[in-house]
Amino acid sequence: MPKISSKGKNMPASPIRKLVPFAEAAVKKGKKVYYLNIGQPDIKTPDNVMEKMRNIDLKVVEYSHSAGFETYRKGLAEYYRGVDINIDHTHVVVTTGGSEALLFGFMSCFDEGDEVIIPEPFYANYNGFSVGAGVKVVPVQSKIEDGFALPPMEEFEKLITPKTRGILICNPGNPSGYLYSKEELQKLRDIVLKHDLYLFADEVYREFCYDQAEHFSVMNLKGLEQNAIMIDSVSKRYSMCGARIGALVTKNTEVLDTVLKFAQARLSPPTFGQIASEEALNTPQSYFDEVIEEYVERRDLMIEGLNAIEGVICPKPKGAFYAIAQLPVDDADAFCQWILEDFDYEGQTVMMAPASGFYSNGEQGRNQVRLAYVLNKDDLVKAIEVLTAALNVYPGRVAVSNQEESFA
């Protein structure tokens, strides 16, 4: 029997989805499961988008241009200008989700063995795209006690080698919800220019900034026009994750030309998804206002609820719809499995994503979980009740004093 590739063996399974069999078993036993593990919002896709799909009048569902419909790219450019990102449609390649944008970006900019520095915890699938592109992820630690702020530049400098070719950030961040300030981004600009690196920024949660905080894009870092590559997606913005439409945006024409060659090989991004995404550009502001208000309420409710549990520490995020919480447990992987398998509170339990999958080394974040506040408020309240009850009786619970020492 022929062998599996080393790449294939090194490819991590999704940490977000690995507990699925335990959740399925819990449901089979009759438990009600609250899913806080995955960033699939329950928010409705805008009505105008679904209306557009119901009025579709194609005769032939054809390939589009490999870079996406020109009309959609022009519409996107206008949307970007509306959020103060001054580009035109020639700077945009439409991709099959933000995932493909990252994969093509990495393949265009990095070779086998090149190193990319990523503040961790980071979105677990960055590991997957890196394995796919043959790139080595070099993590730099951001810390829960700093609320996951950008690590000091000295920490980056220590990690830079002749193989370092780029830095990747997610802003606002999945899984931490941290929103980088303009000052933090300027520090990144300086180090990127100093070492002639690419700066990839995953900005798919741009719309989800709270408490009057403003999002600052890498596309607006002066002097970084040839280094900055923005990754975008309609998935979260319009709650249409299944459309699988993203974009790679840069002013570096060599990168654009190279990404387009990878895009040509896969022919085109999805036609139906592009039709939906082009229509989504017409979504009224009221839709976003309502969504943001809802997320702020959910966040406040969840973060307050978590911090009220003895031994739980959860910084309040300013963006996206995730939070990382530190739990008073020895091993969050084991706890997340246990709560599904061996626990219920009045017939209910909770599915969470162990944070170990968001670190390049599973040992970090061993006592942390990622929670997505993508459920309605009533369900969130119940989920926190379940978690509180579970931590009261969990056999692997550690004393709070021990845990605090780990901050030292």
Next chain:
Amino acid sequence: MPKISSKGKNMPASPIRKLVPFAEAAVKKGKKVYYLNIGQPDIKTPDNVMEKMRNIDLKVVEYSHSAGFETYRKGLAEYYRGVDINIDHTHVVVTTGGSEALLFGFMSCFDEGDEVIIPEPFYANYNGFSVGAGVKVVPVQSKIEDGFALPPMEEFEKLITPKTRGILICNPGNPSGYLYSKEELQKLRDIVLKHDLYLFADEVYREFCYDQAEHFSVMNLKGLEQNAIMIDSVSKRYSMCGARIGALVTKNTEVLDTVLKFAQARLSPPTFGQIASEEALNTPQSYFDEVIEEYVERRDLMIEGLNAIEGVICPKPKGAFYAIAQLPVDDADAFCQWILEDFDYEGQTVMMAPASGFYSNGEQGRNQVRLAYVLNKDDLVKAIEVLTAALNVYPGRVAVSNQEESFA
């Protein structure tokens, strides 16, 4: 300014799309262009599919399972059983087009520097996926004078090295239209087993077999269950290239598990496309009967027309909707550009794909073009008229006797 990756530099631009600027210029000059360069059929997507889309009733356009909707995978398995491929839904991973199936399959089975033997001429984008996966393509020549039949096994044996990990075929073939016989596939089975290789078969044109010829799938090669990997797509079957839905099918569970990890990293295949593809399974047989009849008429018309031109040689394909023609020209790349740029016949011209892009070495197939018979019959007749007139006056025309010597 940071550098582009070597991978990115080595990535070929699409040979099918590289003459697009010349075609656009021809249109601007007022010429009518017949597009024979690209496999975008003019055939209507089935009515039931478009009707389904117009009745879509999703509230949230969610991610699907990374391997695709379970209902769709079950439906697909039933479709395969209907064409005598005996598998179940657990053998299927739904992908974003056949393109992604090939990329994930290559990444799962091959490492950087591994070699894959591909009979050439081959679908140009195989080069792209190979560059993406870091795999080296080793071509084995199939010849126009043999109608592009499978090269003798001795030719394969000569190319096998310790780095050889697989063979990839397209059946029926793009760009040649050649349909491999059961006997040819059995020869491939023997060599694949002898050297413990993977056999990838791109079978996306399965439905397009003519003259009562029957398609034989690699999935039906006895003893090859752990080596055979089938690539599929709805693009051509239902004329819905833009849906971007394909599949990787194998009975090798290790390969399936590995492909699923790459699939998890990109989250899910397109939801709208999966809805369309699941409905497409209900397309009545009459749709295919009409389509096949139409393609046979187009093929006969085009192939007869081509062979009637002095100095043109075009084997009659038994499948797909492409043909490779040898033209009495010194350089088909130059000719394909010239006919767009400097020629018209009664205000009309033709866009073709130079065959050089379908060979791993541009020198092969230097006097060949690929033609897709995806236009209606009236337009095909006119296109052949244009081509005939062009060859009469083309400055780079070579004498037929010279050309025939190249068969020696």
